[in-house]
Amino acid sequence: MVTATTEGVKISVEATYQKEFSNPSLHHYVFTYKVTIKNCNPFTIQLLRRKWEIHDAAETVKLVEGEGVVGQQPVLEPGNVHTYLSGCTIRSGMGKMMGEFYVEKLNDGKLLTVTIPEFQLIANIFNN
Structure with a gap:
């Protein structure tokens, strides 16, 4: 798990390779990632948008931008936490993600603007 705090907002991310949904022979590697957002500020915030950079060892960088996270624009009171699960696919077994x-x-x-810390996407095809 990686963690970063920017502007009083703590972001933690943990990625997991999903072997059962992947097909390495077709260059299809599936990962899920769990994101935890904690408002450490004395004021209320609302998450409006996100921007992700998905780097794949086999491809160029893919940018993903949009409103909210998984269809939500959560409001976080001071000390509150919002957690969500999402996923991505890459063409190689190695990559990384980061964003804002x-x-x-x-x-x-x-x-x-809150930094989403860089985290690794590594397919452990032998032990997973």
Whole structure:
């Protein structure tokens, strides 16, 4: 698990290779990742958007941007946590992801950019 705190928002991410859904002979590797967002600020925030960079050892970088996370734009009171599970596919057994969340301070409307720390996507095809 990797963790980073930016603008008082703590992001933790843990990735897992999904062997049962992958097919290495067809260059199809599936990963899930669990993201935990904790608001360590004394004010309420709302997650509005996300931007991911997916790096694959076999391809160029893929950018994924959009509103919220898995269809939600969670509001986090001070000390609250939001956790979600998502996934991605890559063509090789090795890659990495990183990105940013864009959140709004609900008390004054200020927009904050929160770093999603870099994490590895490694297919452990022998032991998983």
